[in-house]
Amino acid sequence: MSAHDTAAPVDTPFFTRGVMLLCAVMVTGIGFGLYRMLFSLAAVTNLNDQYPLGLWIGIDVASGVALAAGGFTTGALVYIFNREQFHAIIRPALLTAMFGYTFVAIGLLFDLGRWYNVWHPVIPFMWQGNSVLFEVGICVVIYLNVLYIEFVPIVTERFIGRVNLPGFLARLNDPVDLALRFMDYFLGKIMFLFIIAGVVLSCLHQSSLGTLMVIAPYKMHPLYFSYLSPLFFLLSAMSVGFPMVIFESMLAARSFGRKPEMQVLTPLARYVPWLLGIYIALKIGDMLYRGTYVYLFENTLPVGMFWLEFGLLTVLPFFLFLSPDVRRSPGWLFTAALMYICGVILNRSTVFFIAYQPVYGENAYIPAVGEFALTIGLIAALMLVYRIFVTLFPVLPLKEAEHGGH
Numbered sequence: 001m002s003a004h005d006t007a008a009p010v011d012t013p014f015f016t017r018g019v020m021l022l023c024a025v026m027v028t029g030i031g032f033g034l035y036r037m038l039f040s041l042a043a044v045t046n047l048n049d050q051y052p053l054g055l056w057i058g059i060d061v062a063s064g065v066a067l068a069a070g071g072f073t074t075g076a077l078v079y080i081f082n083r084e085q086f087h088a089i090i091r092p093a094l095l096t097a098m099f100g101y102t103f104v105a106i107g108l109l110f111d112l113g114r115w116y117n118v119w120h121p122v123i124p125f126m127w128q129g130n131s132v133l134f135e136v137g138i139c140v141v142i143y144l145n146v147l148y149i150e151f152v153p154i155v156t157e158r159f160i161g162r163v164n165l166p167g168f169l170a171r172l173n174d175p176v177d178l179a180l181r182f183m184d185y186f187l188g189k190i191m192f193l194f195i196i197a198g199v200v201l202s203c204l205h206q207s208s209l210g211t212l213m214v215i216a217p218y219k220m221h222p223l224y225f226s227y228l229s230p231l232f233f234l235l236s237a238m239s240v241g242f243p244m245v246i247f248e249s250m251l252a253a254r255s256f257g258r259k260p261e262m263q264v265l266t267p268l269a270r271y272v273p274w275l276l277g278i279y280i281a282l283k284i285g286d287m288l289y290r291g292t293y294v295y296l297f298e299n300t301l302p303v304g305m306f307w308l309e310f311g312l313l314t315v316l317p318f319f320l321f322l323s324p325d326v327r328r329s330p331g332w333l334f335t336a337a338l339m340y341i342c343g344v345i346l347n348r349s350t351v352f353f354i355a356y357q358p359v360y361g362e363n364a365y366i367p368a369v370g371e372f373a374l375t376i377g378l379i380a381a382l383m384l385v386y387r388i389f390v391t392l393f394p395v396l397p398l399k400e401a402e403h404g405g406h
Contacts, residue, residue, distance in 0.1 A: 006397045009158070010256050010396055012256050014387065022380040022383055025377055026384060030374075036374070044370035050362070051361065053356065054353050055371040055372065058352040060111070062209055063345045064107065066209075066237040068100025069097070069237040069238060070248070071098070072202035074241065075093075078090055079192065080199065086264060089264055092245070095395050097147055098144075098147040132208050133212070135204065143205070146197050147198065150198065154393050154395065156181070157184070159180055161177065202237075213351060213356065216356070220351075222292045222295050224351055231282065235279040236344055236347065243341055246265050246269060246333060249264075249265060250265070250333070256396070262333075270321075280314060305346060305355070306350070312343075313343030316339065317339045353367075
């Protein structure tokens with residue numbers, strides 16, 4: 001039975017104590033964001049000319065883009081490599097990726113000095129083809145549109161045969177229903193093009209994010225500078241795609257009082273060591289080839305972060321995912337996925353504002369309270385919008401009792 005046959009809106013009360021807490025956190029964070037919009041970056045952040053890339057770039061943008069990779073990795077697995085047994089996780093992965101990229105774009109608005117010019121990259125005569133950031137920006141814009149197009153069939157499924165407009169709008173019920181049926185049929189015929197486009201676009205901008213610091217070899221700690229950074233960023237994003245799907249699926253199951261889909265997540269976890277192993281092997285090989293292993297025992301913050309994000313939160317999860325017992329255990333599988341997710345977040349953060357050491361920097365960059373507040377507020381907002389969408393649309397699979405235990 002496919003996900004199309006078994007997915008349904010979640011039937012649980014929306015407003016809970018947890019939701020109210022998320023609302024409070026979101027409002028607080030957005031308040032700091034609005035204050036920044038009105039009174040500039042300097043009013044809320046500790047960014048300066050020596051440290052132009054801080055917490056918002058490291059987490060809201062670079063980490064957010066990486067953690068949204070579950071959309072394209074799962075899409076490639078199901079639709080390109082034809083692994084139909086994982087169809088049940090396609091919709092949650094797509095929704096997570098769609099909102100992940102949406103909130104990356106929103107987070108970038110707060111980080112841009114002239115945020116009101118964010119529309120410039122979509123105007124051809126304003127393009128700057130020599131800029132890595134332009135390539136990242138244009139790919140993210142296009143991929144975001146691709147993700148929303150991929151979500152349209154879920155919307156049409158929800159409303160086909162159920163269009164019931166009130167009052168004088170009732171005369172539009174049949175035309176709207178016909179339009180929904182046409183979109184569903186038409187997109188069903190060409191959806192493979194958007195799936196392929198999504199995979200290609202993701203690979204392009206995931207790797208390009210790693211190119212940003214290649215132009216600053218004398219400002220980066222040797223453990224984090226490499227001309228292979230674009231490849232490292234791409235491989236780490238591909239590796240975290242499935243752990244992010246596992247994390248999101250298990251978190252949603254707990255939030256909505258469901259059993260985790262272990263019959264799908266356990267087989268999915270078997271792919272993680274292959275992807276993660278390639279990343280680890282290349283990372284260690286690059287370190288040995290360039291001789292940067294000599295810095296491993298320095299008493300500095302970048303070295304400490306390397307041991308934490310790579311040694312503890314990357315290599316250890318690799319061995320955990322290798323274990324069949326870990327893959328079959330909901331608790332251990334969730335722990336392994338969460339560890340590597342934290343490893344990727346710490347890696348991106350270290351690259352952009354910890355391992356980065358400007359020549360003329362007088363003081364170390366420490367994120368301000370407003371930076372943390374906005375980041376946490378955006379995460380809370382993402383969780384709230386996710387809950388709204390799974391309540392309205394058929395994204396998550398039905399509970400076992402609702403479809404006969406199949």
